[in-house]
Amino acid sequence: MSELSLPPFLILSAFLLACGVFCLATKRNAIGLLMGVELILNAANVNLVAAARFVPSLKLEGQVFALLVVVLAAAEAAVALAIFLNFYNNHATIDVDEATDLRG
């Protein structure tokens, strides 16, 4: 099995990013938005790890950053889910278009 080169990883990453953005741009469900964000973050992770493998001057930096991103994503998801839960308690919905209380 021949060694893969960098471009397939970048294509995968771009595809994931496109999916994530599409998800964000079409969903009204707050959980769906959160999943779109996760997709975008993972697209970035694929990029980082692939770069660490194929760019000679990099050693562990790509993996370390990817780990940081995973931690960040977990924290972000926790906060966001807490917000959504509270939102659901107050409005009995998680449709983000209904979140207009702060509009002037």
Added chain:
Amino acid sequence: MFDLSAHPGRIYVLATLLPLVPAAVILLVGMVRHLAGRHAPTTAGAYLSVACLLASAGMAGWGAVTYFGEVERLPAAEVEARWGERFDWIRIGGSVTDQPAAVLPVGYRIDRLSALMFSMVTGIGSLIFLFALGYMADEKKSVPLPPQGEGLGVGGSHSDHSPPHPHPLSPGGEGSRRGRFDRFFLYLSLFAFSMLNLLVADNLFQVFVSWELVGVCSFFLIGFYYERRSAGTAANKAFIVNRVGDAGFLVGMAVAFAAFGTLNIADLNAKFDTNHPQDISHTLWIVLGLGIFLGAVGKSAQVPLQTWLPDAMEGPTPVSALIHAATMVAAGVYLVGRCYPMFAPEVLLVIAYIGLVTLFISATTALVMTDIKRVLAYSTCSQLGYMMLALGVGGWTAGLLHLLTHAFFKALLFLCAGSVIHGLHHEQDLRRMGGLRRKMPITAYTMLVGVLAISGAPLLSGWYSKDQILSSALGFGMANTEHFLLFVGPLLTAALTAFYMFRLWFLAFGGEPRDRKLYDHAHESPAVMTIPLMILAVFSVGVAWGWPIWDAEASALGKLLHAGQPHGHGLKLDQAHKLAEANHLLAGGLALAAAAVGIGYAWVRYGKQAPTPAQLAEPTGLLANRWYFDDVYDAAFVNRTVDAAHLSANVDRANPDRKAEGVPSLDGLMNSAATLAARGGDALRAVQTGRIRVYVLALALTTIGLLGMLFAFIR
């Protein structure tokens, strides 16, 4: 402070500052009295003004005698040091000990020209101040106001198409105002100070400051009867037209300062001592000369900026005599005379031709004017044109001699006109006068002296100077035959001058009265007015005399001036001077013949028999419309300015808040800025939907767009 033995020139500083004393006193007393609630007109300040100017005249006389004594026996450098000083007024840049980056000095420098001019200005000024004591006597008490004019209109140039001058003293108005006797002398004193400062100033900057000061005094005095609409517009016109010239003066000063780093007149003149001026390109040399000359064009009412002077006759007559005939309008000629070496040959040619055009156009206009003061005003323009022409053709002495002699006889003519107007209770229309020599003999015969002098009758002062001007012009025309017109024009105009001056005299004083009622109420003026007339008449006859008096070249005043003649840069000037001397008798003879023709024709038309009604009809055509200068300016500049003002006024009136009330306001522009911000906010608000999807889409599209641009540029 005034160490006169080492620096006798300081007497001139003292004489210059003296008229400032009454001005300050009147101003201060007026303010104190106003605060104390006392509004009755005062008169004491006027007498103080007269006393101070008389003292100035005395000092000027002493100074002139001392100066002309010393200049003969002391070496030039010592005279220079004793009669001129300067110190730094403004230092720019550099600390206390360093050499400053730029310095604006003030100082004084007396030379032959300024010494003579100073004596002339203080002498004539004193006489006119005395005359004004009588002429302005109406202002000692409350003065009834004229009827209110119609609403706001445009331009001061239409004033002489309106029916006879509504004088502020004419009955029919409502209410009255306080007399302004002292205020008149406040302005006159301030003017005297400014004019004298202009004369002694040793640098262009100081000249410019005084130049503006005399301009503002002229503005105050033209608009002295500011209740009268035409007076207000005439004052504005004089001030604004002069700004055009001043812009040129500033450019000239800037060029001089940039090229030489100094504005001192003597230093600048020294740079141009040779025929090949150093440190300056030929183009800049021309710009420098034209700039300074443009300033003189404005102040001395030369074409194309001559239109303000006739309108300036709205001021009281002593003002016309002092400022708009004898002294201030001569400041332009004086400046050209003092800066003479700074003018390139091309510029001198321009000066000569501007003078030629001015003297001809003004003289022809004077032929048909019916207002006694306007005839004199155009005659002033014309004579100033003679002076400029003389300077332009290298006749420095001739031009400045004419400046001095003209000051005397023109002041005399104006004061006589003032006496007539005073005696006729403010009637100025020549067509309604006639026969006045029987009612006011002193005025009539002193005025005849003035008329003869300006016409160039032999042995009167005007003859000496005009003779010299014409011979200079003839010499120049013979040396440069393509410019021979510079001699023909003045010669022709000499005949016109004699004609219109005698027309004025015959119409006013000759024949039989044409308006019996006016004639019956006419009276000779009081002694305080007639004595200055007689003194001025004596000077108008004899001020230029020399020995032998029948030789125009032997004029003592001319010789004094001639010794101070600077180096000029005109075309073939040496040859022109020689030819002028050689053909002097020819020029003089032709001038005499021209004057005789003019006088004779005036006698035939107006003196021998009573003028026909046709001759007294309202004049029309090119001449009566002053060659359409005013109409062209109105169409090109005045009306356009007014249009712009209307436009911006309409913008301001578009006030959304108060439109319904029809309240004119100045808020339009401010409100439009606020409205723009509010509308813009409303438009941008639509973008902020609050929907995440839209934001993400916009973000994604923007990113794609930016990436696309990046790739496009990298390729």
